[in-house]
Amino acid sequence: MKPPPFEYHAPNSVARALELLATLEDAKVLAGGQSLIPLLNFRLARPAHLVDVNRLPGLDRVYERDGGVAVGATVRQSGAERDPLLRERCPLLPLALRLVAHHVIRNRGTVCGSLAHADPAAELCAALLVLGGHVVAESTRGSRVIAAGELFRGPFETALQPDELITEAWFPTHATGEVGVLEESRRHGDFAMAGVARYRDRVALFGVAGTPVMADPDDPTRGLQPSGDLEASPEFKLHLVRVLVARAYGRAG
Amino acid sequence: MRVNGAERQAPGSARRLLSDYLRGDLGLTGTHVGCEHGVCGCCTVLLDGRAIRSCLMLAVQAEGHEVTTIESLSPEGAELHPVQRAFQECHGLQCGFCTPGFVMAICGLLAENPDPTQPEIEEGIAGNLCRCTGYASIRRAVRRAAELMQEPPPPASPGTPPTARGRVVQSPPPPASPGTPPTARGRVK
Numbered sequence: 001m002k003p004p005p006f007e008y009h010a011p012n013s014v015a016r017a018l019e020l021l022a023t024l025e026d027a028k029v030l031a032g033g034q035s036l037i038p039l040l041n042f043r044l045a046r047p048a049h050l051v052d053v054n055r056l057p058g059l060d061r062v063y064e065r066d067g068g069v070a071v072g073a074t075v076r077q078s079g080a081e082r083d084p085l086l087r088e089r090c091p092l093l094p095l096a097l098r099l100v101a102h103h104v105i106r107n108r109g110t111v112c113g114s115l116a117h118a119d120p121a122a123e124l125c126a127a128l129l130v131l132g133g134h135v136v137a138e139s140t141r142g143s144r145v146i147a148a149g150e151l152f153r154g155p156f157e158t159a160l161q162p163d164e165l166i167t168e169a170w171f172p173t174h175a176t177g178e179v180g181v182l183e184e185s186r187r188h189g190d191f192a193m194a195g196v197a198r199y200r201d202r203v204a205l206f207g208v209a210g211t212p213v214m215a216d217p218d219d220p221t222r223g224l225q226p227s228g229d230l231e232a233s234p235e236f237k238l239h240l241v242r243v244l245v246a247r248a249y250g251r252a253g
Numbered sequence: 254m255r256v257n258g259a260e261r262q263a264p265g266s267a268r269r270l271l272s273d274y275l276r277g278d279l280g281l282t283g284t285h286v287g288c289e290h291g292v293c294g295c296c297t298v299l300l301d302g303r304a305i306r307s308c309l310m311l312a313v314q315a316e317g318h319e320v321t322t323i324e325s326l327s328p329e330g331a332e333l334h335p336v337q338r339a340f341q342e343c344h345g346l347q348c349g350f351c352t353p354g355f356v357m358a359i360c361g362l363l364a365e366n367p368d369p370t371q372p373e374i375e376e377g378i379a380g381n382l383c384r385c386t387g388y389a390s391i392r393r394a395v396r397r398a399a400e401l402m403q404e405p406p407p408p409a410s411p412g413t414p415p416t417a418r419g420r421v422v423q424s425p426p427p428p429a430s431p432g433t434p435p436t437a438r439g440r441v442k
């Protein structure tokens with residue numbers, strides 16, 4: 001299989017990458033490529049330029065700041081899953097990562113790439129939302145913080161501008177007992193038919209709307225109108241939400 | 254980039270997927286392609302020692318990295334790699350199409366986790382599809398490969414019987430093939 005034609009750029013500094021994103025028409029950031037390359041292979045995406053961020057120095061760090069943990073743009077999902085700081089200070093992220101595709105995919109996929117891709121069924125987007133985290137978006141115009149609640153605009157659609165690069169994602173610190181993530185899928189590693197990320201009395205749902213959505217733990221399906229697909233009808237998705245939220249709080253589903 | 258220890262020329266086109274580069278440009282057809290969108294796991298290779306999908310990576314992205322394919326495990330004339338031997342002993346393959354991907358995924362798994370539990374084995378091979386075996390024999394092969402890789406190398410003395418090596422046999426017995434010399438079983442590559 002062959003992706004459609006594109007011009008490939010592999011900048012070796014963040015400044016150069018931002019310059020490319022600012023000047024090139026129809027450029028797409030290539031991070032782990034675990035969603036973008038299949039989209040190219042299927043010709044569902046045809047960007048004129050790919051800006052590969054894998055060689056950018058300094059973005060492979062996981063570090064503490066402002067009462068949370070920041071994860072750089074090139075941190076692999078499997079690296080974040082094993083990271084001692086995240087396990088201790090931000091356990092929801094490793095928990096959610098275990099549900100993301102398969103280990104071999106996570107060896108290449110990045111945390112920030114998953115957030116930028118904004119799949120409605122993505123565990124990491126719901127984790128960022130329920131924790132009230134944010135991403136840092138940089139461009140030649142400067143740097144800005146985009147809160148999770150502002151980031152996700154629709155299926156595969158974010159508030160990021162075409163010239164912006166997510167350089168890191170930030171997740172607030174929390175304790176193991178305060179969080180949980182549950183999902184139901186037909187097969188291991190599949191996208192979830194429905195999923196729930198919990199942080200204290202906050203609940204975010206994924207796989208049941210165009211973006212991850214916050215829900216009332218006592219009435220999680222209120223206002224929810226999931227569309228059905230081959231794997232699950234809308235009614236079944238609503239049922240799953242009720243069961244998973246109950247389980248997230250240790251109640252019988 | 255280095256492929257199986259040898260320096261290789263960069264691909265001519267940035268559009269070349271790593272899987273197509275390995276097979277088409279380098280003639281390393283042991284890496285199979287199935288779905289070409291990251292679902293089947295046939296094209297799994299190691300990138301700097303970690304298992305990845307070669308169909309989900311551009312070949313140009315591997316520049317400056319080390320790629321390891323199934324061909325390097327048992328070069329011409331060499332003994333089979335412990336993972337390959339485990340597949341043979343446990344009947345972990347039938348048609349063989351998915352096998353290179355499984356073997357490389359398991360090499361990556363055992364490098365990270367030399368003694369995986371049953372759930373860890375299942376998680377480790379969950380990203381590879383096999384339509385022949387029903388997976389039970391592949392799971393056994395992973396367990397067996399872990400044992401084979403942990404065995405101490407055979408002692409230098411040729412007179413030592415294989416049973417004196419302190420090996421714990423847990424998995425299925427070796428195949429009845431009369432051609433398999435018993436001394437070949439305890440070896441660690």
